Amino acid sequence: MHPFHTFPRKMALILTAVALAALGALGGCSKPAPDASVRVGDLPVDIAFAKKLQEQLLDAKPGSVIEIPAGHYHLDRGLSLRVNGVTVRGAGMEETILSFRDQVAGPEGLLAQASDFTIENLTIEDTKGDALKINSGENIVIRGVRVRWTDGPKTTNGAYGLYPVKTKNVLIENSQSFGAADAGIYVGQSKNVVVRGCRAEQNVAGIEIENTIDADVHDNVATGNTGGILVFNMPNLSQPGHSTRVFHNRVDANNLGNFGAKGTAVSSVPAGSGVVVNSNSLVEIFDNDITANVTANVIISSYFSTGYFNTKGVQPGYDPYPRGIYVHDNRFSGGGDSPDGMDLKVLKTAMFGLNGHFPDVLWDGYVDAARANVAEERLCVDATASGVLNADGPGKYKSPHLVSEALRCKLAPLSPVTLTAPVAASAATV
């Protein structure tokens, strides 16, 4: 029997309520739909262009560079690539725009199942499903790619923007995502990953690193999402993730109402979350500007708090505890003053008053009792954060209390991610 299995319902309620309340309260944050006159009726599909581009993708050989000239092209079927060693290059993210509005098949914009793949300098917009999915492959570079849903945040938007999954040696840089209904920039079940210089806005999750080993997320801007930067470990997947560094990012005002479909992991994220760690291990969060995220600037939580845990549906051996989380040397301001959902609002008001706010770090308090004394597996938060609130999830939220002093420990810094050739060489030339 699992000792915690009655508790997730409670947090699930909190988080569901959170999402619903936020949709109402924070609806004003979402971008209004563009002027309807811009898009009336069916856009003509650039059939010849689409056919030629897909032909180039079919005929590509290792070393091929497929250049897409400047232009706003309308395609109604997803593109796909299965050849290693190919570069797809536009004339710039403002110049080369591939629109998949009213797409009839795909469901992705571009699906690549290939290694040694580089895509750069273009925009993919309004796909029914994921905008750019890279399913398995090594040495992946995504540079200067913008993905967006032009109607603004909507539950019916595609789930992921930039979406490498089961990949190795991955660089995503100077790229952008707007409006993804799950995560804008999402790296899943991968190894050796760098996400830098990117911007994520109006997504449910801005940047999400999930079940990934060795990731550096730095010099990005995550703003106006439901949650800014997420580091998650979900059950049943090919590998548990660990060792992610989140540093020198700006994580500001991620207060957008959660518009993710219920049942997705990110739908459990309260609006107003800055950096969120869920069930992941060895995460170092430092040198960031984390500001004005109204639920909390940092949230450390367990899968038990998502409400999705059940013993039948979760693979035995899954580790739902965050372990070895180190939050230090960040610059915080604002935030925690208007948490999402009735329960959190009540908690905040009860403890800190109507005009008060949560401390910078909100922790659900789940600890693996058997390993509570293992120093390397602790949660450590330094004094650059205003404090840590243990919400007492395991105690059904009956005894929330500040634990700021008790967590002033230090953990060994994580090693930087080293991209290997040929991604390293590609990165060096920029």
Next chain:
Amino acid sequence: MHPRSLLGPVACLLAVLASCARAPAPVTFVADGKPEHLSDWHLLDVAGGRLVPNAGVLPYDLVTPLFSDYAHKLRTVWMPAGQSAKYSADKAFEFPVGTILSKTFYYPRAGASDAVLKTYDPEPGSPAAGLDLSRVRLVETRLLVRRADGWTVLPYVWNADQSEAQLERTGDEKTLDLVDAQGRQKFTYVVPNENQCASCHVTNLKSGEFTPLGPKARNLNRTLAYTDGSENQIARWVRAGFLTGVPAGELPRAADWRDVQQPIAERARTYLDVNCAHCHQAGGTASNTSLRLDALGPADWSLGLCKPSVAAGKGTGDRIHDIVPGKPDESILPFRLASTEGGVMMPELGRSTVHQEGVQLIRDWIASMPGHCQDAPLKD
């Protein structure tokens, strides 16, 4: 009389005369390149107003087929003289270089119009007797050709007068009017591009190896009405010299998804196996979701039982678990099968309509399951 109905018999007559005037050229295995026309292969022949398999080309059918927008399918196999496939109990047979598998997608016409019928009645076509060209609408013929360097896929799209099919490597779209007793629906039939063919036929991401999906022992193990009488297909393949290494005794047989006499769990698992498992199997394209829908997988969380979604996005339909025993309305699986919206619908390729009967089967199966997803409450 409507002019169109006059044309039919004339076309038939011409075809008959043509076929009397010459014997069809033998099947041509093209060892490399991409022939522009289906007729370059001489696999199918027009005779007496019918599209029929050429001499030496064996039609076959499956116990439980993949759903493709209610299209009917004429499948054929051909191998060079003296060559045969090697039997496998659970995988696709190992086919020799030179093998040509074909699948012609067609619909019975609704009268003389271009609208097509939604029906399970195989008329006016049959695997052995071919297709009555005046009464069917041909859409596409896909070839899988086993060459020295592996399988090549070639999608051919039929022209309007059904005299030739042209290679369309990047796929195509056809707007079809699908009619049945309940009414009509217009939909976009999508011919996949070569890569999209591979996204089902490459069942293992790591090996990247292309494989046929249909011709497996368990799905071929049924009787077919050939022109010279009915016979078990595997026995016929052996007799035709197309198959060796078949063991004596009982061979595996897939459940027929439409046969209500068979256990619902077996019908449902077979349906999922045929329609989903090319991606949803260990090592498959969808293995990032950890959802395994092959008939041989365990009936636990990996089959979706009480399993929280991983990367479904809006595809959850606001549901938490892939399958909630006894609760089809709370399960993600039938929700995605019942959708035609990109990013929601499953399978994500190869259909634009909902397979109502297939969805009903999966719903009935889930409804028949005992149990629930709740953990027993702990005592305080």
